[in-house]
Amino acid sequence: MAKAPVNVTVTGAAGQIGYALLFRIASGQLLGPDTPVKLRLLEIPQAVKAAEGTAMELEDCAFPLLQGIDITDDLAKAFDGTNVALLVGARPRTKGMERGDLLQANGGIFKPQGRAINDHAADDVRVLVVGNPANTNALIAQANAPDVPAERFTAMTRLDHNRALSQLAGKLQVPVSEIRKMTIWGNHSATQYPDLFHTEVNGKTAAEQVEQEWLRDTFIPTVAKRGAAIIEARGASSAASAANAAIDHVFDWVNGTPEGDWTSAAIPSDGSYGVPEGLISSFPVVSRDGRWEIVQGLEIDAFSREKIDASVAELAEERDAVKELGLV
Ligand SMILES: NC(=O)c1ccc[n+]([C@@H]2O[C@H](COP(=O)([O-])OP(=O)(O)OC[C@H]3O[C@@H](n4cnc5c(N)ncnc54)[C@H](O)[C@@H]3O)[C@@H](O)[C@H]2O)c1
Ligand SMILES: O=C(O)C[C@H](O)C(=O)O
Numbered sequence: 001m002a003k004a005p006v007n008v009t010v011t012g013a014a015g016q017i018g019y020a021l022l023f024r025i026a027s028g029q030l031l032g033p034d035t036p037v038k039l040r041l042l043e044i045p046q047a048v049k050a051a052e053g054t055a056m057e058l059e060d061c062a063f064p065l066l067q068g069i070d071i072t073d074d075l076a077k078a079f080d081g082t083n084v085a086l087l088v089g090a091r092p093r094t095k096g097m098e099r100g101d102l103l104q105a106n107g108g109i110f111k112p113q114g115r116a117i118n119d120h121a122a123d124d125v126r127v128l129v130v131g132n133p134a135n136t137n138a139l140i141a142q143a144n145a146p147d148v149p150a151e152r153f154t155a156m157t158r159l160d161h162n163r164a165l166s167q168l169a170g171k172l173q174v175p176v177s178e179i180r181k182m183t184i185w186g187n188h189s190a191t192q193y194p195d196l197f198h199t200e201v202n203g204k205t206a207a208e209q210v211e212q213e214w215l216r217d218t219f220i221p222t223v224a225k226r227g228a229a230i231i232e233a234r235g236a237s238s239a240a241s242a243a244n245a246a247i248d249h250v251f252d253w254v255n256g257t258p259e260g261d262w263t264s265a266a267i268p269s270d271g272s273y274g275v276p277e278g279l280i281s282s283f284p285v286v287s288r289d290g291r292w293e294i295v296q297g298l299e300i301d302a303f304s305r306e307k308i309d310a311s312v313a314e315l316a317e318e319r320d321a322v323k324e325l326g327l328v
Contacts, residue, residue: 005036005067007122009082011113012089013041013071014050016236017130020243021086026058026066029247030084031254038068042078042089075116082121084254086246087113087141090131092237100321103136107327110137114144121148128249129155130242134188135266135280136318142268142280143328150278151291154253155266157192157282159238159245160184164194164223171210171219172201179206183284184223184264185273185304186311187318192282193307194223198298220307257286267292273300273308279315 008025012018018041024030025037039058043051048071055069072078079085091105110129117125125148129138134155142153161184169176180200185193196215199206207215222229230238249265257263266282269275272294273283284295300308322328 003035005038006031006084007038007040007082009040009042009078009085011042011078011085011087012131014043014047014054015089016239017088017242017246018051019054020240021088021246022054022058023061024243024247026061026063028063028065030250032251033065036065036067039066039070040078040080040082041069041071042075043071043073044089045073048073075112076120079113079116079120082117083124083126084250085117085121085125085127086250087127087129087137088131088246090137092132100325102133103318103322103327104325106131106133106137107140107322107325110140111144111327114141117141118145118147125152126250126253127153128246128253129153130246132188133318135282135315136322138266138280139278139319140322140327150268153268153280154249154292155188155280155282156242156245156249157184157188157264157266158249159242160188160192160194160223160226160282161264162241162245162248163226164219167219167222168196168199168201168206168210171214172206174201178202180261181284182264183262184282185308186282187315188266188282189311189314190224190228191311191314192224193304193311194220195304195307197301197304198284252287253292254287254290256288256290262286262295265292267294270294272296273298275308275312276316279312279319281312281315 041051051071093102138153138155165176182199183195196206262284265285269279271277275281285292
């Protein structure tokens with residue numbers, strides 16, 4: 001029997017990431033080659049026409065799995081019955097903007113979106129927040145959706161994870177496919193901690209195969225500041241690689257992670273590894289039966305502890321700031 005279509009909502013659909021993402025969703029790369037999709041594109045009123053243009057192009061691809069496209073600036077319509085919500089549209093930081101202003105502006109987006117997901121989404125809704133500051137935007141949306149299990153709200157650190165894989169593969173001159181168990185801890189920001197102490201390459205720990213100076217002074221800052229380096233080079237933030245990471249995140253969440261490996265995702269902490277419960281922090285995770293689980297039992301040495309704590313402290317500060325603003 002043919003599968004029922006899955007409703008996928010993409011916010012910020014007329015933006016750069018939206019343009020790199022929508023065609024891949026419609027072609028079956030988000031959920032798999034047997035799953036039909038219906039797209040809901042949410043935009044602000046000024047960008048609805050541009051989203052309509054993208055929808056025309058989607059039609060022109062004649063994707064066999066694409067069973068419909070709705071374009072709207074109405075939250076209730078955008079999230080009505082949605083099974084997968086990709087929250088991409090966000091307010092970028094502009095010149096002279098303080099961090100509090102940025103959090104406030106994004107609260108104005110993610111608070112009502114959280115409420116709309118609460119009131120209109122399907123019972124099995126899964127949410128991935130891409131728009132920055134992604135972890136805290138996810139926290140805002142989750143806090144405003146009390147009827148949806150908290151674990152359904154996640155933020156994207158898969159791009160950082162993929163960046164870390166590529167940097168390490170280049171250093172060791174191995175294919176990315178030979179690397180297992182990479183981890184990004186903490187916030188999707190420059191404080192994130194890409195951890196090589198549990199990563200395996202050809203059955204050996206990656207940290208033992210690289211110089212400690214390279215790990216500390218090149219690898220960690222290169223991965224953590226890659227987003228800024230892309231902006232510097234392109235004059236715009238990463239788009240195709242961000243869309244690719246969003247596809248990877250949702251595909252693995254729905255279909256499971258391969259045996260013998262794990263990935264990275266920012267999910268609500270259950271207190272594991274000393275990360276305060278409720279913070280949406282990146283962890284080593286596996287997906288089993290459609291749910292993320294934090295990989296347990298990893299030994300954390302003093303170097304890693306300090307790095308994880310610094311990023312988690314930043315997340316706690318952001319949470320306190322949005323609490324003060326009444327957003328969570
Ligand atoms: N987590 C990550 O790894 C990662 C990586 C790259 C980019 N990002 C972030 O993703 C976000 C989007 O990036 P982009 O390059 O697509 O930006 P963009 O400016 O090209 O597009 C953003 C789109 O969002 C729309 N938008 C704004 N407010 C909206 C709202 N309330 N509802 C619906 N749509 C709204 C805008 O009209 C615009 O079309 C940014 O916040 C960026 O910093 C995150
Ligand atoms: O948009 C940004 O600030 C950078 C982005 O989050 C990235 O990691 O590429």
